[in-house]
Amino acid sequence: MKILIAGGAGFIGSTVASRLADHGDQPVVLDSLVTGRREFTEGRPFYQGDIADGALIDRIFAEHPDIEAVVHCAALIVVPESVADPLGYYEANVAKGVTFLRHLVRNGCTRLVFSSSASIYGDSEPTVDESSPIAPLSPYATSKAVFELVLRDVAAAGQLGVVSLRYFNPIGADPQLRTGLQIRTPTHALGRMIDSRAGGRPFAITGTDYPTRDGSGIRDYVHVWDLAEAHLRALHRFDAITAGHGHQVINLGSGTGTTVRELLGAFESVTGEQLPVVEAPARPGDPAGSRPDSARARELLDWEPQFTVEQGIRDSLRWAELRDAVLNGEADPDAG
Numbered sequence: 027m028k029i030l031i032a033g034g035a036g037f038i039g040s041t042v043a044s045r046l047a048d049h050g051d052q053p054v055v056l057d058s059l060v061t062g063r064r065e066f067t068e069g070r071p072f073y074q075g076d077i078a079d080g081a082l083i084d085r086i087f088a089e090h091p092d093i094e095a096v097v098h099c100a101a102l103i104v105v106p107e108s109v110a111d112p113l114g115y116y117e118a119n120v121a122k123g124v125t126f127l128r129h130l131v132r133n134g135c136t137r138l139v140f141s142s143s144a145s146i147y148g149d150s151e152p153t154v155d156e157s158s159p160i161a162p163l164s165p166y167a168t169s170k171a172v173f174e175l176v177l178r179d180v181a182a183a184g185q186l187g188v189v190s191l192r193y194f195n196p197i198g199a200d201p202q203l204r205t206g207l208q209i210r211t212p213t214h215a216l217g218r219m220i221d222s223r224a225g226g227r228p229f230a231i232t233g234t235d236y237p238t239r240d241g242s243g244i245r246d247y248v249h250v251w252d253l254a255e256a257h258l259r260a261l262h263r264f265d266a267i268t269a270g271h272g273h274q275v276i277n278l279g280s281g282t283g284t285t286v287r288e289l290l291g292a293f294e295s296v297t298g299e300q301l302p303v304v305e306a307p308a309r310p311g312d313p314a315g316s317r318p319d320s321a322r323a324r325e326l327l328d329w330e331p332q333f334t335v336e337q338g339i340r341d342s343l344r345w346a347e348l349r350d351a352v353l354n355g356e357a358d359p360d361a362g
């Protein structure tokens with residue numbers, strides 16, 4: 027099966043591409059390289075450009091008329107950045123996404139797998155299933171929620187079948203370490219712990235009075251290779267799982283739920299070292315968090331995570347050691 031992956035040079039998109047290729051599918055990559063990396067596209071048909079560039083999308087479909095489905099994971103994803111620059115986020119994640127849909131429909135695309143986010147639930151319920159209220163707390167989360175609504179309507183009009191995969195918090199790397207998180211100055215919790223261990227500033231627990239079991243934010247961490255496997259299954263079961271729905275929505279998480287303090291405990295047990303830790307105020311736009319009810323992923327995709335949080339931490343650490351070599355030691359585009 028030939029599949030176009032928009033955002034296929036990013037962390038999740040490149041891992042999905044590897045999983046598909048390992049399975050014998052043929053990923054074709056479209057990426058602007060704003061945050062993606064050319065190194066992650068090696069050996070694959072690659073088009074550098076924007077999802078809103080109609081001429082480019084037409085060319086991709088002309089050169090690959092056998093594309094059977096599209097995975098859309100081209101987006102900006104940093105919550106605090108979205109709070110500071112909401113228009114930038116709505117433009118990238120909603121406006122360009124809508125234009126992309128136009129180009130896809132014009133080119134006869136009928137199957138779209140969309141990278142949605144658990145952040146759209148906000149703090150609606152401590153355990154969320156796919157029918158839980160949508161209550162985004164940041165422009166990033168709202169951009170994902172709005173785009174899902176757009177997809178719902180496009181699917182209802184019969185223009186496109188859609189599976190929206192609501193990721194919880196991805197960690198880890200390709201187990202073969204072909205790709206991983208490319209950003210060298212991460213803002214997410216595990217990335218900050220790895221930085222701190224490498225001699226950076228102390229790890230700050232941002233928010234200590236959330237209504238959780240220990241006051242720190244709760245998330246559901248899921249290994250990126252497990253996420254990639256879910257994409258593979260969604261693509262190969264696409265027609266069956268969208269039949270009668272048009273737009274199918276699926277939570278992707280383990281269902282366990284891990285607080286920041288628990289993640290820190292797991293990190294320290296994996297490394298055998300204690301991190302310097304400080305407590306800090308909550309970041310703007312950050313929910314207390316939730317954990318998923320994953321029944322639908324089990325039922326429709328026959329999917330459950332195979333990797334533990336500890337394995338995710340181990341793979342993130344292994345990747346962090348290798349990252350600069352894979353990225354050719356180039357200057358950090360994120361260092362600003």
Ligand SMILES: O=c1ccn([C@@H]2O[C@H](COP(=O)(O)OP(=O)(O)O[C@H]3O[C@H](CO)[C@H](O)[C@H](O)[C@H]3O)[C@@H](O)[C@H]2O)c(=O)[nH]1
Nearest residue numbers: 103105143144145194195213214215218230231232243286
């Ligand atoms: O230095 C830090 C960074 C984060 N946290 C805390 O760790 C938890 C998780 O924060 P992350 O930044 O790791 O993850 P988010 O849930 O905020 O966001 C991530 O997960 C979302 C899905 O829920 C989206 O995918 C989003 O793009 C991605 O950045 C939060 O309670 C946060 O307050 C800290 O304590 N210290």
